[in-house]
Amino acid sequence: MPDNDPKTPASKSKEERIAEAKARAAAAAQPVARAGGEDESLSEAALRFQKLKEQQSRPSRKEREAALLQKAIGVAPRESVEKIPQAAPQEKETLAVNRREFLTYAWGAALGLALVQGGAATLWYAYPRFKAGEFGGVFTLTSVPEVGAKPEEYLDGKFWWSNSENGLAALYKVCTHLGCLYEWKEQTQRFECPCHGSKFRQDGRNIHGPATRDLDQFIVTVEDTSGNHVDETTEEHRYVVAQEGLIYKVDTGRKILGRPSDPKLQLEA
Ligand code: FES
Structure with a gap:
């Protein structure tokens, strides 16, 4: 009896088909609701992470006090001094070498200038200033x-x-x-x-x-x-x-x- 077979849609009444459609719609809407809930939990976690990050990046009370003290007396407290990054030893060595090189070049230039002046003076006096056949020669x-x-x-x-x-x-x-x-x-x-x-x-x-x-x-x-x-x-x-x-x-x-x-x-x- 085809009208009594539950597998055939034709055997269902109109109210039954509407009810089934509502049930399928509700079932289809249920995962979306679950996904929305997970999104909400992820958003909350992201907000908490952002707050924690801001708290960590914000200077502590001790650091703020140290900064105020430094600003007031112009001297960095010990903690701040310790935190100041020191120049690398290699950079200091590089600066010293450059200074020595500069002094070496300066002395070399002065010595070269003195030698050139001495040589020019020697040539000037050694060169005969008077020609033969004129007074002085x-x-x-x-x-x-x-x-x-x-x-x-x-x-x-x-x-x-x-x-x-x-x-x-x-x-x-x-x-x-x-x-x-x-x-x-x-x-x-x-x-x-x-x-x-x-x-x-x-x-x-x-x-x-x-x-x-x-x-x-x-x-x-x-x-x-x-x-x-x-x-x-x-x-x-x-x-x-x-x-x-x-x-x-x-x-x-x-x-x-x-x-x-x-x-x-x-x-x-
Ligand atoms: S006698 Fe010659 S200049 Fe006086």
């Missing part, structure tokens, strides 16, 4: 005046090339009294200063004042044609040998001061 002569003849005048070198019975000498043209330029007087065969009347022999010896010393001389070196050293004027040896064929080098940058006047010569004048 070396004059190369090959002429030899006759003994007693008029001395040769070298205006550029500011000296007289004089040959006397004592030998050859390069006499500085400036009077030893007050610096006037004396002249050779053919009539008297001697040098005379126009300023105050000082007189000098052909070899440069002073024979009349007011000059109180002989004429100054430039250093003369003598060489042969092969470049061998033959003679040279010095403080003690003031005249060089006069001989044709020799080469005379007058250094107008090196001067020998005239000796004090000889009283005997003064009397002879």
Whole structure:
């Protein structure tokens, strides 16, 4: 009997089918309700976890007191000092090395600068500042005046090339009294200063004042044609040998001061 079979929907009444549908709907809604409950429990747990996290991150009362004390007196309490992170030993070592390197570089630069200055000064003084053939430099002569003849005048070198019975000498043209330029007087065969009347022999010896010393001389070196050293004027040896064929080098940058006047010569004048 198909109308009485409980498995066929056609055998159910309309009220029974409505009741079954409500029951299925209620059953379907039940898991959703359970899921909603679990969500609510999870939300509550998350809220409690957040509160705990905020409580933990919030400074404690002791820490707040320490911070207030530090702010009031400007000194960190011991606990705070202990909590201050210290610089790593490796960083300190790195800073010390950098300081030493800086000092090393500074000293090196100063030493290098001093060496450069010293080298430049040495080169400056070693480099000849006067050219040959101009006053202050070396004059190369090959002429030899006759003994007693008029001395040769070298205006550029500011000296007289004089040959006397004592030998050859390069006499500085400036009077030893007050610096006037004396002249050779053919009539008297001697040098005379126009300023105050000082007189000098052909070899440069002073024979009349007011000059109180002989004429100054430039250093003369003598060489042969092969470049061998033959003679040279010095403080003690003031005249060089006069001989044709020799080469005379007058250094107008090196001067020998005239000796004090000889009283005997003064009397002879
Ligand atoms: S400067 Fe020559 S005598 Fe005075």
